[in-house]
Structure formats: structure tokens, C-alpha cells
Amino acid sequence: MLDAKIPSGPLSEKWDKHRFELKLVNPANKRKYNIIVVGTGLAGGSAAASLAELGYYVKNFCIQDSPRRAHSIADQGGINAAKNYQNDGDSIWRLFYDTIKGGDFRAREANVYRLAQVSNHIIDHCVAQGIPFAREYGGLLANRSFGGAQVSRTFYARGQTGQQLLLGAYSSLMRQVGAGQVTLFPRREMLDLVVINGQVRGVVVRNLVTGDIESHAADAVVMCTGGYGNVFYLSTNAMASNVSATYRAYKKGAFFANPCYTQIHPTCIPVHGTYQSKLTLMSESLRNDGRVWVPKATGDKRPPNQIPESERNYYLERKYPSFGNLVPRDVASRNAKAQCDMGKGVGETGFAVYLDFKDAIRRDGKDVIAQKYGNLFQMYEKITASNPYEDPMMIYPAIHYVMGGLWVDYNLMSTLPGLFVLGEANFSDHGANRLGASALMQGLADGYFVIPYTIGGYLAQMDHTEVTTDHSAFKEATQYVNEQTGKLLSINGKRTVDDFHRELGNILWEYCGMSRNDDGLLKARKLIQELREEFWKNALVPGLSEDFNQSLERAGRVADFLEFAELLVMDAFERKESCGGHFNEAHQTEEQEAMRDDENFCHVAAWEYKGDDTEPGRHKEPLVFENVELTQRSYK
Amino acid sequence: MTKSINITLNVWRQKSAGVKGGFETYHAANISTDMSFLEMIDVVNEQLTLDGRDPIAFDHDCREGICGMCGAVVNGRAHGPEEGTTLCQLHMRYFSNGDTIVIEPWRAKAFPILKDLAVDRSAFDEIIVAGGYISVNTGGAPDANAIPISQEIAEKAMDAAACIGCGACVASCPNASAMLFAGAKISQLALLPQGRPEAAQRALAMVRKMDELCFGNCSNERECEAECPKEISISNIARMNREFFKAGIGSAVM
Numbered sequence: 001m002l003d004a005k006i007p008s009g010p011l012s013e014k015w016d017k018h019r020f021e022l023k024l025v026n027p028a029n030k031r032k033y034n035i036i037v038v039g040t041g042l043a044g045g046s047a048a049a050s051l052a053e054l055g056y057y058v059k060n061f062c063i064q065d066s067p068r069r070a071h072s073i074a075d076q077g078g079i080n081a082a083k084n085y086q087n088d089g090d091s092i093w094r095l096f097y098d099t100i101k102g103g104d105f106r107a108r109e110a111n112v113y114r115l116a117q118v119s120n121h122i123i124d125h126c127v128a129q130g131i132p133f134a135r136e137y138g139g140l141l142a143n144r145s146f147g148g149a150q151v152s153r154t155f156y157a158r159g160q161t162g163q164q165l166l167l168g169a170y171s172s173l174m175r176q177v178g179a180g181q182v183t184l185f186p187r188r189e190m191l192d193l194v195v196i197n198g199q200v201r202g203v204v205v206r207n208l209v210t211g212d213i214e215s216h217a218a219d220a221v222v223m224c225t226g227g228y229g230n231v232f233y234l235s236t237n238a239m240a241s242n243v244s245a246t247y248r249a250y251k252k253g254a255f256f257a258n259p260c261y262t263q264i265h266p267t268c269i270p271v272h273g274t275y276q277s278k279l280t281l282m283s284e285s286l287r288n289d290g291r292v293w294v295p296k297a298t299g300d301k302r303p304p305n306q307i308p309e310s311e312r313n314y315y316l317e318r319k320y321p322s323f324g325n326l327v328p329r330d331v332a333s334r335n336a337k338a339q340c341d342m343g344k345g346v347g348e349t350g351f352a353v354y355l356d357f358k359d360a361i362r363r364d365g366k367d368v369i370a371q372k373y374g375n376l377f378q379m380y381e382k383i384t385a386s387n388p389y390e391d392p393m394m395i396y397p398a399i400h401y402v403m404g405g406l407w408v409d410y411n412l413m414s415t416l417p418g419l420f421v422l423g424e425a426n427f428s429d430h431g432a433n434r435l436g437a438s439a440l441m442q443g444l445a446d447g448y449f450v451i452p453y454t455i456g457g458y459l460a461q462m463d464h465t466e467v468t469t470d471h472s473a474f475k476e477a478t479q480y481v482n483e484q485t486g487k488l489l490s491i492n493g494k495r496t497v498d499d500f501h502r503e504l505g506n507i508l509w510e511y512c513g514m515s516r517n518d519d520g521l522l523k524a525r526k527l528i529q530e531l532r533e534e535f536w537k538n539a540l541v542p543g544l545s546e547d548f549n550q551s552l553e554r555a556g557r558v559a560d561f562l563e564f565a566e567l568l569v570m571d572a573f574e575r576k577e578s579c580g581g582h583f584n585e586a587h588q589t590e591e592q593e594a595m596r597d598d599e600n601f602c603h604v605a606a607w608e609y610k611g612d613d614t615e616p617g618r619h620k621e622p623l624v625f626e627n628v629e630l631t632q633r634s635y636k
Numbered sequence: 637m638t639k640s641i642n643i644t645l646n647v648w649r650q651k652s653a654g655v656k657g658g659f660e661t662y663h664a665a666n667i668s669t670d671m672s673f674l675e676m677i678d679v680v681n682e683q684l685t686l687d688g689r690d691p692i693a694f695d696h697d698c699r700e701g702i703c704g705m706c707g708a709v710v711n712g713r714a715h716g717p718e719e720g721t722t723l724c725q726l727h728m729r730y731f732s733n734g735d736t737i738v739i740e741p742w743r744a745k746a747f748p749i750l751k752d753l754a755v756d757r758s759a760f761d762e763i764i765v766a767g768g769y770i771s772v773n774t775g776g777a778p779d780a781n782a783i784p785i786s787q788e789i790a791e792k793a794m795d796a797a798a799c800i801g802c803g804a805c806v807a808s809c810p811n812a813s814a815m816l817f818a819g820a821k822i823s824q825l826a827l828l829p830q831g832r833p834e835a836a837q838r839a840l841a842m843v844r845k846m847d848e849l850c851f852g853n854c855s856n857e858r859e860c861e862a863e864c865p866k867e868i869s870i871s872n873i874a875r876m877n878r879e880f881f882k883a884g885i886g887s888a889v890m
Binding site: 049050064065067068069073074085123124125127128129133134135137138139140141157158160163164175177178184186209239272273277278280383448452496498499540542548550551 | 638652668670671672674675678679682685686688689690691693695696697698699700702703704705721725727729750751754756757758760761764765766768769770771772773774775777778779780781783784785786787790791793794797798800801824825828830831
């Protein structure tokens, strides 16, 4: 029943053919259509701006005080494109292949190919917007290399590529605000989706300043609300990143795909106390020169410089002689966890490993290392007060990105007609693992170059009966939201919301993090259910609903995380294979590497909500590979 | 080395935009010096919540110094005592046991207080709406390498583009001027060939909008540059002024 609506024909011609076949909305009629875009990150900002440029009337919502602050802004590394400016053998086909292989063959060929096709247009557009990409002496654009690729195809603006691309989309968006084509609604949180006669026709949002519950009607809704990494409590996500918008859409009938595909990044600054609110990523590029090690002896508490060479275990170099410290993210992460679980971890908590630059500094000199990593060393020192030129860095893996999200077809439409999902909020392009510098590419591809075409195809044939917010469906959604808020405020228990969130994060990290097994997942599911039950009896949410109430905001998000976490664990339990970010201990090679089961699990798992007291349904979308051969990864 | 300190906080509390606010005193015990400043407020808020009191409202999001959402005046300095640092990246090791820390919101007529430390900075968005963009629609751009841009120009544009829109420049300026914010955007776009066609109109429109929104003028106090967490140079204000005057002289759009 899940029809991805992939166009027929050769891979390289599908998108052209599809764009020709999609129905168009007459330019003069576009102004008659209202589109709601939720979120203003790379996907939301670019979608809202591009749709407005076409003549649609757009209402754009964001949770922060300004659209410029969405978490896309935090990306450091860069954005991939198949420009082949370096003449080093890149092509659309190679970018497509690298992405599909990097995703461990769990993404859709047609979507990924289209992503690679439009990647070049993104760079052209961003340069035209005035984004100050890094350049060579001759004035042409510079590139750098990134993980998972043997060509140099990543465009960057210092260590702030996400910021610059987001501000580019933001400036285009603000231009449309000035033109009267976009109305902005900042400090709003989407709390429900409104479906009328089988079509998505609006949203209910909470005004985070006044507490008012507002209804907004439209002809289609485009959700660009990011990922759910914060279900783990500690992640590299921003504090407000949440699952509520996508989870509530799921409860209204949109299928949720592959929630268990979560990416853990190996080089983050370790947790240092229970008060910690978030984790900070240190660029993966550090592993080019840093050597990862732990003491050989359990519980060795000597300072690193007093531990002689003979008593250090450079476990990655030992285990993976050919890739050494440069094994992929998932392998590096799992090995760090294994060392710490054996009691070899370092630092105050014992949950960290060393990343040592001593040999690189001795070999290349401090200046060379400073030139390469100076800003990262400075950032590290600012946070930890430890000087990485003198003492090795301490790092530990952290949740960074999620590949799972709402299921969408080739048009980026969910199972609910009229609900489109873009960027990290959907599941479509990264399979079970995302390659570096691909998140920016996907967000902007979806917003600038896919949705402007595909939404027209939907609008041209939808039932365009006028709907206003007086419709009973809006009243019901508002009532539901008000009841939920009232319930949260009246629990009046003894534990703060953050305390529940922290415990939920610990459960997931322990049993559904880098390494998973059936017993642990069953246990996690039970623990989550118990915690959820306690939450509704014992949470303490202060304040009023008609107010600027940040505790209430967090309570709503944590309530959704407590339900969604169970879906994540169930999805992990049902996927009896290891692939990309999902590592099931029962499915590994003799060398402890992830082992896929292409015979039984070469499919997308899309979950259907069936009520609070009923098990959700697991649907399959088979993944058909006509153009690439499925292979097993090896890094020995 | 991690240690714990005890501090006293004097925090500005204000229920909403229209009402009178005032300082309240809180004692924070056993604060780890490894905590960020915002994590310290989290800890205080947890305790306030458990005590049945209203936690302190403050804006924050990425907590890695790039989104521009956080900010408060700490002991009289925007984003606190450490240079080139947002409030979320300031750590408690910059404080000593027994310190009293005064925390206030940004104060500027153009940034009304919403609650406690949270202010409304939508005036910044309005300045961008007035002209902080290049008028290019999605779809028609030439190849990205069609116009070479010297590395020097690209780097200068990037220096200006690093602005995070936090509002510290306005908060630290005795005139509550937004010149550094507007100057950074005007400079970024004026430096690049793509931004030249609209440079005159952009400078006029954005400067006029600043005045309209009750931001003050620049009187070369240089407080903005000193407090900017991204260390944006006031040479961007000079460049903005040049663009503005060039646009004004003999121009029909003035």
C-alpha cells in the first residue's frame, strides 16, 4: 500500500520526466493558494522563500524569536555538490553512489539521484545570494574533502557553512516578507495538524509569548521541523529541537519511517556532570592527525602525560590497521563505548577516550597543527579549560543527527494528502547513515528545488473547497491542545520535567544507543512505559498557560518524547539486522562489523499510529536497487 | 581543575512587557566551575521550580555560540566578562567563590522586554526586510564560478557575515545604535559583486529603517565592537556610511 510514486524510466531521466508530467498551477492562480511552512531552517526557509517567489501566499512559523536562528545554523563542515570543479573525477553519478553506499543501502535510489542532480544548482543559487564561500587565490570557489568520499566536493564558509547558508535562505525569506508574500509567525510552536475530508488543511500553534492557541488554515502544510535527536536528552541539537510537530502529525495519520536510524558522532566533548545541558561537536577532521587511545590498565587515573607509551592502547590503530583512526563514524563510536564499558575510559566520569596530537605536533610542528585546527583547539579550550597542544583532548560519542523521520513519497508528500515533509524531518535521502556535508545539501535541495515543483502537482488536483478556522476540526484540535496543556499544569508533582527528560535520555543511550540487543530493547521499552506513567503522575510544571512559560513548552516536548521513544525502541527491535547507525549485536560479522540482512530487511519500515492503547502497525516499502550493487563494508 | 563555588545572583525579574520589574536575589551553591553560564541558570531554575517559584525566563537555543538567541548583561557587560564569547560559551570558571553576579536583559527602546531576561529583537528582522538581501529568485543563477571574487574580498565579506544577530551591539551602545548590525550586512553585500547593483538602495533603506525603529546613532563609542561575541569590526560602520553617502549624493532614491 505504500506507493513511493517513483517515476518510471532510466534513473537519470526520472526527475526531468516527472517535472514534465506534474500538473502546473497557472501563475495567475498561485496567489489563490495559501501554504503553511512550519520551520525556518535550511529546508523551511528555502521552501518558504521559493514558494513565495512563485506567487503562493505563505505563512511561515518558527519556534525561535527569528527565522535566522534555526539549528541548521550550527553546521560547521560544509555542503556537497557534484560540480567537479577540482577535475578529480566527481560526477552526479559518483555523488549519488557515495551517498547511497554511505547510507548502507537503505535509501531510495531515485530520491538520492535527484539530490545529486540538484546539488549543483544549490551552489549556484547560494553564490548569487551573496554567500561568502571560501575561495582560491584566483577567485574561484575552494573545496575540501570529507568523510566517505575520495573526491574533493565540499564547499564551505570557514567553519560556519550552515550559518552562512541559513542566513542566505533567511535573506531571501525576508525579501518575500517585505514583498507581502510571506507572513512570519515567530515564537510559535506547532501543536497539532488539522485534517479535513482527508486533506491536511491547517495547523494549531501556541504563541510562546502570550500562550494563545492560534488556528491557521491553508491549502497545504509543509513541515520542516528538524530531527528528534533530543529524545536522548544530551545531543548536539539545539535546546528547542524536538519531535512534537512530526509526532503529532504521526498521531494524525502520517507514517513515521525508520525511527531507529540515529547517527552518533564519535568526536564530541564528553559529558562532565549531571547539570550538563548539551554536547558540543568537534569536527571529525581532527581524526586526520589525532591518535585515539586509552590506558591499558583498568581504572588508571594517572594524568595522560604520565602514562608511558607501553601502557597505552591505540585500539583503533591496532584493530583496523588500514583505516586506523579514520574508520567511519559508527565504528569509531562503538569502539570508544566498548573501551569505556570495560572500565578503560578516562576523565572524571570514565566516559571519554583520548585524542592525542602529541605525535602530530612532534612530526609537523605546532604551527602546522595550529593552522589546520587552531579554531577547534581554541573552542575545545574555551569549553574544557584544557590546552590540547599540551594535553590530549578527551572525546566521546554523542547523538548528532537522525536519518529517520516522517515517511514521504518521491514528491516529499507524507501519507497524509497535503502534508509535505522536508529536510531532517523526513526520512528520505540518507538511508541508515548520513555522510558528512550532506545535511545542508538535502535541506536546500528539498526547499529550493523539489517542493516548488511537487507542491504544484498536488495543488492543481486537490479538492480546493474553501476551509476557514471556524471549521469544527480546528475547534477540536484547539480543544485537544488546551486539554493537554491543562493536564500538564495540573499534575503538580515533585519531579521537574528536565529530570524526567534526563532519565529518558539515559535509558535510550544505555539500551538503544550505539549498540543494541533484544533484551536491552525490551527492557528499555518497559522502562520508558514506567517513566511515562510516572511523568503524568509526578511531573512538576509551574506557571500558567496564558504566559511566556518555558517550563510548559519543555513539558509538552518531553511528553511527546516519552511516547516517541517507545516507537524508536520498537523500530530498533523489529529491525533484525545491523545497518549504518543501527547496530544490533546479534547481527555482526566475525570482526564485529555491522551485518545487513538484505534478504529480509531491504525495506523502509513505516509506522502507523493506531491509538494510544493499540500497537502501531509496521508497513514496508521495499527498496529496489536497479543501478547499484549492494556490498558489505570493510575497514580492516 | 573542576571545583565548586557559591555565588549570589541579582537577577532582573519582570512579569511581562508592560509591568514594572526589579532585581531579586538568589543564592546558588555548589556550582561546578565547568558549567556554562546558562547551565548555572538551569540549576537555579530547577531549584526555583522545586521551591514552587517561577523560574527565570531567558532565551537560548544552540548553546554553542552561533544561533544568537542567548544574551544578557552580566555585571554590566553584554554576554559577560570574556571577550569574543556568547553567554552560552561563558563558563563559571571565570567567576570566584563568593562573587555576586548581576544579570539584566538587553536594555534598548527597540528591544522591549518580554519577560525577565527575554527581549523582543524583531526590529533586527525588520532592518533585514528593508534591504538585507540580494534580489535573486531561486532558479536563474549563473554557474557559481562565473564571477571570480578575490580571496581578500571574500574573506572581508565573511568577516562581516559572521554576525549572529544577538543584539549585544545595541545593548552595549550608550545610544542603543544598531549600526554595527546593519553595517555588517550592508558591508557583506556591498563587498561582493553580486550585491553591487542594489548597494545604494540597500544602504538607504536599511539606514532609514533603523531610524524609524528608534535605534540611536553612532557616536564612535566603540562599545559594540568591544562586546561583539563575533568581534565584528566597526570598519563595517564606516563602510556603511560610505555606501549611504554615496547613495545619497545626487541620487533619485534618497
